[in-house]
Amino acid sequence: KNEVEQSPQNLTAQEGEFITINCSYSVGISALHWLQQHPGGGIVSLFMLSSGKKKHGRLIATINIQEKHSSLHITASHPRDSAVYICAVPPNSGGSNYKLTFGKGTLLTVNP
Amino acid sequence: NAGVMQNPRHLVRRRGQEARLRCSPMKGHSHVYWYRQLPEEGLKFMVYLQKENIIDESGMPKERFSAEFPKEGPSILRIQQVVRGDSAAYFCASSRAGGLYEQYFGPGTRLTVT
Numbered sequence: 568k569n570e571v572e573q574s575p576q577n578l579t580a581q582e583g584e585f586i587t588i589n590c591s592y593s594v595g596i597s598a599l600h601w602l603q604q605h606p607g608g609g610i611v612s613l614f615m616l617s618s619g620k621k622k623h624g625r626l627i628a629t630i631n632i633q634e635k636h637s638s639l640h641i642t643a644s645h646p647r648d649s650a651v652y653i654c655a656v657p658p659n660s661g662g663s664n665y666k667l668t669f670g671k672g673t674l675l676t677v678n679p
Numbered sequence: 680n681a682g683v684m685q686n687p688r689h690l691v692r693r694r695g696q697e698a699r700l701r702c703s704p705m706k707g708h709s710h711v712y713w714y715r716q717l718p719e720e721g722l723k724f725m726v727y728l729q730k731e732n733i734i735d736e737s738g739m740p741k742e743r744f745s746a747e748f749p750k751e752g753p754s755i756l757r758i759q760q761v762v763r764g765d766s767a768a769y770f771c772a773s774s775r776a777g778g779l780y781e782q783y784f785g786p787g788t789r790l791t792v793t
Contacts, residue, residue, distance in 0.1 A: 600781075600782070602784070608786070608787075609770070609784060609785065609786035609787050610722075610770055610772075610784035610787070611784065612781060612782060612783055612784060615781040653721070653722070655722075664777075665710070665712060665727050665735075665774070665777055665782070666724050666727070666735065666737075666738075667722075667724060667782070668724075669721045669722040669723070670721065671721045672721065
């Protein structure tokens with residue numbers, strides 16, 4: 568089983584700040600997912616990435632496969648970014664890639 | 680293009696009753712995954728289905744839980760004789776194919792057992 572660690576667990580920021588959330592995992596993988604969950608709400612898939620960097624609006628995700636580490640950055644943070652951010656990884660780089668293991672999540676609060 | 684749909688969004692059941700949770704995948708998606716999120720815990724994989732087939736149910740409790748994805752209609756997660764410990768948010772996700780394809784999540788069903 569792939570062990571997933573996210574940091575920080577909780578993050579409070581002022582509107583406009585640059586945010587970084589980190590995710591480390593124990594077993595080499597082909598790709599990693601970043602998800603967003605609003606309190607009491609559904610889950611939105613933000614990124615699936617296997618190498619390098621992806622950007623969508625103010626969100627940027629990077630991954631270093633060799634170091635087994637990924638980061639999610641939010642530029643010019645806004646109160647509506649307040650949510651739990653979750654990284655998820657498959658068990659390894661081979662089969663059963665669908666069987667995701669999820670981090671405990673990072674609760675981000677952006678104050679106006 | 681409608682996303683993944685789940686219903687009901689909230690379900691209240693008394694202990695011993697049955698709960699049926701439905702998931703309609705995105706158009707064009709034939710692979711469905713169910714996850715459970717217990718209070719104060721992370722998401723956990725339960726089962727992976729394709730149309731008419733259970734591919735992997737290794738995350739499902741051995742008793743009282745079953746899942747199906749018929750040729751026509753939504754995928755159903757069925758919990759018989761519910762207990763308080765079944766209270767959780769149940770999410771389904773769908774993908775176009777199996778393996779390492781992006782999974783799109785539904786809004787979840789919040790089950791409360793009283």
